[in-house]
Amino acid sequence: MPTTEEVRSDLAEIVNEVAGVPVDDVQLDKSFTEDLDVDSLSMVEIIYAAEEKFGVSIPDEESKNLKTVGDAVAYIERAAS
Amino acid sequence: MALRTSSGAQYARLMGVGGYRPRRVVDNAEIVTYIDSSDEWIRTRSGITERRWASPDETIQMMSVAAARKAIERAGIEPGQVDTVIVSTVTHLIQTPAIATTIATELGAQGAAAFDINAACAGFCYMVAMADALVRAGSSKYVVVIGVERLTDLTDIHDRSTAFIFADGAGAAVIGPSDVPAIGPVVWGSDGEQADLITQTEPWDTAIPRHERGGPDPVAQAAAVADDPEGSAAATWPVLRMNGNPVFKWASYAMAKTAAEAMDAAGITPEELEVFVPHQANNRITDAMFRALKLPEGVVIARDIVHHGNTSAASIPLAIETLLESGEARSGQTALTIGFGAGLVYAGQVITLP
Numbered sequence: 502m503p504t505t506e507e508v509r510s511d512l513a514e515i516v517n518e519v520a521g522v523p524v525d526d527v528q529l530d531k532s533f534t535e536d537l538d539v540d541s542l543s544m545v546e547i548i549y550a551a552e553e554k555f556g557v558s559i560p561d562e563e564s565k566n567l568k569t570v571g572d573a574v575a576y577i578e579r580a581a582s
Numbered sequence: 583m584a585l586r587t588s589s590g591a592q593y594a595r596l597m598g599v600g601g602y603r604p605r606r607v608v609d610n611a612e613i614v615t616y617i618d619s620s621d622e623w624i625r626t627r628s629g630i631t632e633r634r635w636a637s638p639d640e641t642i643q644m645m646s647v648a649a650a651r652k653a654i655e656r657a658g659i660e661p662g663q664v665d666t667v668i669v670s671t672v673t674h675l676i677q678t679p680a681i682a683t684t685i686a687t688e689l690g691a692q693g694a695a696a697f698d699i700n701a702a703c704a705g706f707c708y709m710v711a712m713a714d715a716l717v718r719a720g721s722s723k724y725v726v727v728i729g730v731e732r733l734t735d736l737t738d739i740h741d742r743s744t745a746f747i748f749a750d751g752a753g754a755a756v757i758g759p760s761d762v763p764a765i766g767p768v769v770w771g772s773d774g775e776q777a778d779l780i781t782q783t784e785p786w787d788t789a790i791p792r793h794e795r796g797g798p799d800p801v802a803q804a805a806a807v808a809d810d811p812e813g814s815a816a817a818t819w820p821v822l823r824m825n826g827n828p829v830f831k832w833a834s835y836a837m838a839k840t841a842a843e844a845m846d847a848a849g850i851t852p853e854e855l856e857v858f859v860p861h862q863a864n865n866r867i868t869d870a871m872f873r874a875l876k877l878p879e880g881v882v883i884a885r886d887i888v889h890h891g892n893t894s895a896a897s898i899p900l901a902i903e904t905l906l907e908s909g910e911a912r913s914g915q916t917a918l919t920i921g922f923g924a925g926l927v928y929a930g931q932v933i934t935l936p
Contacts, residue, residue, distance in 0.1 A: 542627060542866050545831045561828055 502582065505529075508555070508574045515550045516570075519543050529571035537570075557581050590720030591759030594713065596936040597659070597724075600652025601903040602645040602752040603890060604634040613746045616739040616804065624746045629865025633749035633891025636732045638799065642674045645752035646685045646730045649899075654689070656936070657756035659724055661690030664756070666722040668712060669698045670705025670895040672822075672924070673732045677786075685728065695722070702780070703861045703923025704770070705729050705895030706753065710919070711768035711929060713757035728754040729895030734800045736782065738821040747864070748822070749891030753899025755936070762934075766848025769840050770929035779829050780924035784820035822924075833867045833922050838874035841920045841930050848932035850916060852877050857905065857917035857935065862887035862897035871920075882911050894923065902935065911935055 503511075513527035520543045526536075533539040539547065548564045551557070551573070557580035559567075567573045609632045610621040624630055636645065646669060654661055667686040674681045682696035701708040709727035716722040733748035757765075803819070837860075845855065858881050860868050865887055872883060886901035893900060898919050905911035913935055920930035 540627065541827060542830055545827050546834065546870060549831055549835055 505574060505578065508577055509570065511554060512547075512551060512570065512573060512577070515547055515554060519546045519550060527570055529569065529574060531570050532568055533570070533573075534568075551577060555581055588720035590716075590718050590723075592718070593760040593763050593765070594717035594757055595760035595762075595764030596710070596933055597756040597758050598653045598656030598936050599753065599755045599899045599902050599906070600649045600654075600656060601754070601896070601900040602640075602648040602652075603900070604636040604640045604645070604750050606635045606637055607632050608635050610746065616801075617742045617745050619742060619746065627864075627866065628747060629885065629888050630746060630891055631888055633889075634751055635734050635800070636750035640732075640750070642671060642681055642730050642732060642752075643684060643688065645750070646681070646728045646754070647688050649730070649752035649754040649896075650685065650689055650726050650728055653726065653754040653756050657724075657758065659756065659758070662692075664689065664691035664724045664726050665694050666713070666716060666725040667691060667694050667696040667728070668709045668725065669696075669728045669730060670701055670709055671698065671730045672700055672702055672894060673735050674698065674730075675735065682728075686726075689726070691726070701895070701921075701923075701927050701929070702925055703863060703892075703894045703897065704921035704925070704927040704929045706755075706898040707768065707919055707921040707929035707931060708770065708927070710755070710757065710765065710931060710933065711770060714765040714768075717757060717759055724756060724758045726754060726756055728752060729893075729897070729899055731894040731896055733822065733892070733894055736820060736822045737800055738823075739800045739804050741821065741823070743826045744822060744824055747892045749893050751890060751893040751896045751900055753893075753896040753903065755899050764934035766844065766850070766932035768929055768931045769844040769847055770927075771840075772928070773926040776828070776832065776926045778825070779832070779926065780822065780824045782820045783823055786820070830864070830867060832926065833863060834870035835874060837867075837920060837922045837928060837930075838871045840922075840928055841871060841875055841918060844920065844930035844932055845918060850918075850932050852881075854916060855881055855918055855932075856915040857882045857884070857911045859884040859898055859901050859905070859917050859919045861921040861923065862890070862901055863892050863922070895921075906935065
């Protein structure tokens with residue numbers, strides 16, 4: 502079971518690859534849209550890459566609730582457990 | 583008694599392509615007068631800077647004939663040699679007869695087999711697959727395929743998710759016999775479970791005729807609706823609706839897999855591919871597919887959407903014509919085409935550029 506920090510770090514790599522956001526900026530309290538300037542299409546790409554990376558399913562209706570990096574990390578941790 | 587069957591050419595190829603782009607250029611500055619958006623938002627979400635909207639005289643028939651004449655001339659054949667005409671469109675608003683028949687006649691291919699198909703944005707790749715099979719089976723020798731749309735006839739110009747994307751135009755190709763392999767196996771299919779992602783909102787039997795809504799112009803119609811928001815104009819003319827994010831996800835990832843299968847089926851590696859011509863749905867989809875396919879940097883990528891928007895069945899032949907005319911791609915190069923859209927439907931194949 503990966504730690505919260507490991508999930509955050511892997512997710513940060515994905516956000517960096519898709520949207521070009523510096524890895525160190527992708528912290529748990531950051532909002533994808535407000536703080537990291539990730540648009541809705543990039544969010545779709547991030548969710549897809551996260552599903553592949555962590556072996557979880559994130560339905561469309563759930564992904565709308567993932568406002569912050571912390572929301573996404575918590576969802577992935579729950580879904581993977 | 584032994585029944586005789588047909589036999590045709592060993593191989594088929596695209597012999598020529600031609601396009602018709604409507605005269606009227608609609609830039610993002612005009613679009614943002616209809617939707618709450620900005621030039622920057624549109625460009626970053628789609629890559630589109632301008633698109634073409636058909637005027638009333640630029641009908642499905644007129645645009646199709648113009649595109650097909652160019653394709654026939656470039657193919658180096660006479661119109662009278664064309665023995666099959668296939669048209670793919672979702673915006674020919676007269677259901678019967680098929681518009682392919684009158685197009686064949688106006689082209690000078692009187693008597694050709696002629697029919698319409700509806701495979702939305704996959705229409706061109708569906709038609710190439712059918713034409714390839716017709717030529718190799720000996721059912722036809724020269725097939726004209728035409729993707730043509732007036733998507734603006736079914737566009738709600740106040741819909742923030744489609745108004746900046748949809749556009750009009752026609753793209754045609756001639757497919758005929760070849761001495762060498764030039765059309766790879768098609769990888770195609772459908773997914774009716776996701777039929778609700780891109781739809782026409784109303785059936786025709788409830789629709790108010792267009793002339794009662796302010797004329798055959800989306801801007802005039804929107805004005806008529808605005809003048810009388812409770813009136814019949816607002817009520818029942820159908821438009822195309824799209825659930826953007828799930829379509830984006832499907833197109834970017836499921837379609838990358840289909841494209842990879844089409845390359846595999848043709849025995850072409852990413853390193854051997856020279857040109858990538860996906861349906862011009864959205865530059866962001868093209869980018870995501872390009873990354874997922876791990877295509878080499880040197881592959882030429884069609885970006886016709888930037889200036890012409892999403893023209894559904896017309897987008898791939900229009901994009902091929904643009905690449906050939908600009909010199910970015912050239913005849914004889916190996917290209918991957920893939921179309922995907924409402925249905926959901928999809929088809930991809932590797933072709934040799936004409």
